[in-house]
Amino acid sequence: MHPKALLDAATELVRRVLQLEHPADAVVSRFFREQRALGPRERATLAETAYAVLRRKPLFEHLARAGTGSRERRLAILGFHAPRDFLKQALTEPEKAWLDACDAVPPAELAPEYRHNLPAWLVAPLRAQVGDEFDALAAALLAPAPLDLRVNTLKEKRPAAQAELAQAAIKSVETPYSPWGLRIDGKPALQKLELFTRGAVEVQDEGSQLLALLLDARRGEMVADFCAGAGGKTLAIGATMRSTGRLYAFDVSAHRLDALKPRLARSGLSNVHPVAIAHERDERIKRLAGKLDRVLVDAPCSGLGTLRRNPDLKWRQSPKDVAELVVKQQAILQSAARLLKPGGRLVYATCSVLPDENEQVAEAFGAAHADFEPCTVAELLSGLKVPQAASLCAGDGRFLRLWPHRHGTDGFFAAVWQRKA
């Protein structure tokens, strides 16, 4: 495709994602379905351009105040994911001069909001938590996430999976904390690899792997993944149970649970029971009260720990949304806790970096449930042989607290309790 046509397509895609009405990944997928003639490299350029604009929206809008042409075209030029000489073939002379002027602005001279590119309401709670590391955190949140795989240990050992990837010229390293993880160099297409189609690997951030590990579900147990979604963590938990016992995958979204089915078929697991529920107090849940050994609540949350993959969330979430989510998180945690038998383990997790959705929900639950004993996550992770377990935790080791700039994962939180006997 000629650079001019590709820039026009990028401008249209930028216009659509900036409406912020739907998740950016859904908008991009829809655009590609409409534009069937686009090849894989063009699709990559367009998607990366849209994501670059979402990542650095304040900076690009600031730079786009000068220049000519539509706002979306200027933003698409600034984010265009291709070598400058390719891009310049699409530009007018005034646009080239404006772009050169933008490129010449020294980053150190930019106001802080154009360097961190975060909404004002998010800056204070992040600074309050990480202090001097704020710039490092902001920079990490602006970078694309690495591609992590979880090796399905029912089917393959990690070194063998790594060797098979190497045969396909895909370099990987072992993830530092998860015993199942491989971090891939670049973004190679994996879907057609035999390793993937036979269910020996799944794409999953190392942080998500650690949440499944923390549940520590064993052979023959009765377990629930209460907010299973498309089942990323369900699959990891099912493998730790060696495909024995019973693992319920609950979710209010039947559509998301449908996406679990092909993954389940590849995984070789036969212990997973997906169940679409109407809400967290559904009768099907009540019938299981007091019967389960382990429950994971991977709660619906703002997702603000995943800005590396979902940069649109920082513009699509608001303090009001967070307050509404907290109410939902508390209700789900409370209902899910009823499932546990005495001695059973409850894990509450989010991919948010906000204390409101994390420590505060956990503390409120603890205060209202004297029959649940808080566990020290650092000790649990050490027991599970996770290296440097204490460095992954906060609150004197009480909570798991993963940060992109410290741990190379998405931002994750987890609290754990044991139901008293």
Ligand SMILES: C[S@@+](CC[C@H](N)C(=O)[O-])C[C@H]1O[C@@H](n2cnc3c(N)ncnc32)[C@H](O)[C@@H]1O
């Ligand atoms: C963070 S996502 C889960 C991601 C999933 N565990 C994974 O690893 O891929 C949260 C999920 O909670 C579900 N959810 C929202 N409200 C719920 C409720 N009241 N009960 C159960 N699930 C709920 C959403 O549909 C969504 O799939």
